[in-house]
Amino acid sequence: MGEVKYTIMELMACAAARVLEDKKTVFVGTGLPMIAAMLAQRTHAPNLVIVFEAGGLGPQIPTLPISVGDSRTFYKSFMATSMHYVMALGNIGYYDYGFLGAAQIDQYGNINTTVIGDWRKPKVRLPGSGGANDVGSFCWRTIILMRQDKRRFVEKVDYITTPGYLDGPGARERAGLPAGTGPYRVITQLGVYGFDEKTKRMMLLSVHPGVTVEQVKENTGFELIIPEKVGVTEPPTEEELKILREIDPAGIVLGRAKKS
């Protein structure tokens, strides 16, 4: 039996898709989150309701959208509505999962997508919140997909665009955010992370095949909770890879595994 070849982005997409459940709702952002939601819908979660900030509610996405507001995001959907309507539904508790990307994250899952350096004199200006702050504020469970290294997994983010657990347990509620919400998973090229129930600090759940706990530590700029038993992420199946390559045939987001 030959080994299945896959890219790290394909592995991340699979790990993210598997978190999603059938008959639930998920609010998704541009790129990898879209792909993960599409994969879940085409595998174990056919009744997954995908939600887009610009107004698409429950599409059966035919091909990878370029924008979270383009016509693919309400293709064969059950409602094509407005941003106000979609966001308000989130605020009253209809969205089970939210999918975000991030440039920086800290141990409490606070996210920066606005600026590297000083806000007034930016070293790198990033696009800003977009719908991220909204998703991170009102979705029951937020999943973050991002690259991991010491400049991205940081002690203190340069700017909190989107709330994680802020400065610890109870902080979201104290700030007035909807109770019982917050970051749930972080998925990077190295592993899958959750958040400790009590301290709300980030915790390693599994490392990807071939990745060591030591590598994870070397690429984390804060103190990560590492349990005694750390699992290994299940690699993509051939079926999942086949679907991923239908979703993104040009490898725009996922890249292409080198033939060996």
Place this chain on the structure above:
Amino acid sequence: MAEHGPGPRLSSRKSYTMFGRAPGEGGKMASTIEILERGEGELLGWMDPDDFRKWVRENKPREMVDKTMDIKEAVKKFVRDGDYIAFGGFGHVRISMAAIYEIIRQRKRNLVMAGKTAVHDVDLLVAAGCVSKVEVAYCFGHELRGLSPASRRMVEEGKVKVVSEWSNWGFQLRFAAAAQGIPWIPTRVMLGTDTMRKSSGMVIKCPYTGKPIGLIPACFPDVVFIHVHRCDVYGNAQIDGILVEDFELARAAKRLVITTEEIIPHERIREEPHRTVIPYFLVDAVVEVPWGSHPCNMPYMYYFDEEHIGEWLRLSRTPEGVEEYFNKYVYGVETFEEYLELIGGIKKLEYLRRLEHLRAPLIAPWAQR
């Protein structure tokens, strides 16, 4: 006495405690509203709703008159240097590209731009030097295509100033407040973050729940352009597919220019009034521009021209490239029709129509990385 303060006045105390929670601390109604935090962003686009009412009374005729004109005239008439400007649609979906090119061509300056979800619209206007300040929910990015080289360069070099931050819904709520004539609207997003701290909103202690709640100030843009599928000569407009923020934005605007793929007879509006999303009296000008969202997506009609957007993204890596692009596609042409010929004419447009209907493969040069 607390009962006479600005807090809620309900008929009896019992109705509060029925829900197991009394408003404010210790079950007493708040007699003052406590401000917990003030955003340090610059408050722009705001006015007293009474002033807006007065403005509407004096400047928005209720008479049905033919408002058709060409884009040159509409921009000349309704866009002034220094205006607060916003675009309908979604940054690169259903946007008034004909208006954007004309604003650049007429060399409008010092615009304040609503970076609600701004993508290709803000990128071009910032790169062309038309914008001096921008309020940001989403800017300087091209979604799946990556970051926008030109507008990022302008903001990192300090040539354009980011004056405030918002979330997408936060920004939309500014128009939602304006659209119903109220000075601000409460929100539960943006709380606890720098997005709130760099906005021009604030956080107060809610007199009902006792919890912190955000206040988002209304935004009344000086001028708004919205591209629609069809409308009549008076401005009664229909949009197919998602509305994004346009339902509220149209009412928040002091001046509203509708660009449309098609002008339809007024009788058709009367036959299907449920499809009208913008009524004529909100509208100051109607401009017919078929393919008017090119190179951006127009749902159900044509998809993104990724070859053209790719050309822009490639050229805009340098200031010289930006100049080359504008010289060719904006300053070098007189009209939108001329521009459409330049980008590949009917052959290209037919391809974009097939692409929208999933009958042609996507060609995206930026994807080959």
